[in-house]
Amino acid sequence: MAKDNKITFYDLQHASGCTTSPFVWATKYAIAHKGFELDIVDGGFTGIMDRTGGRSERLPAIQDDGEWVLDSWLIAEYLDEKYPDRPTLIGDPSIKPLAQFLETWLWKTVVGPWARAFAVEYRDRCKPEDIQYITESRLRMWGKPMEELVVGREDVFPKVLPELELLRGILREHKWLGGESPNYADYRALAVFLWAASVADTPPMTEDEPLRDWIERGFDLFGGLGRHPGMSPLFGLKMREGDPEPFAKGPSLVAGLVKRNTGPASTRAETDHITGKGEKTPA
Structure with a gap:
């Protein structure tokens, strides 16, 4: 014990x-x-x-x-x-590969682009004795000096946000990835945004980001474990004219039908849309 x-x-x-x-x-x-x-x-x-x-x-x-x-x-x-008598992290063996799949997707979608966009700040926030290691190791990892990696980063943030629609879709229907309470899948996914807040010198997400509720609740868990004073705001990105929409404004098509199938009436609108029924015939 x-x-x-x-x-x-x-x-x-x-x-x-x-x-x-x-x-x-x-x-x-x-x-x-x-x-x-x-x-x-x-x-x-x-x-x-x-x-x-x-x-x-x-x-x-x-x-x-x-x-x-x-x-x-x-x-x-x-x-x-x-400690099986305490709250379970991985309640079923299937949770691990599913969480690893989600995490791998988040690393490709979010961590990779944001790591380069925040490379200089990541280095500058390090302990003084770590700066040389970070500078040299990241040059080997990324093949460019950090100052070059951040060039054009203002174009990176708007492109990342639409790619998060998969996660938004899941969390529109569920309070946590673990259902009614968080589990280790939530912590692996939240860790991406906790890391981002530790290195962000400018907000990478918009104020009205739909994931904000889940992220804020996650940061508040366990007495505000994710509320270290060294963190930076994640929300506040200003979209520019011509930037893609950061997220779907209405229901998004995630995992098949937008609404659950409870009979023909529940799916009729989508069926009419994909089959062309109900469309007006050109005069």
């Missing part, structure tokens, strides 16, 4: 102390979901091996009453296995 209801958590932080990794954010939420307090070991990108006693060069990592667990997914599975 975790001593004093605390689990030692090795954080990855900016200079402000704000967590700066989606994987680490998801693990913070997983620990809180299980009802444990976080005994945080502060630190940035350099010195991880020293902080973990040579056990890992990547984070997150936890130490639970002397037992070490590495990797965000392994930590979530460990917490469920070790």
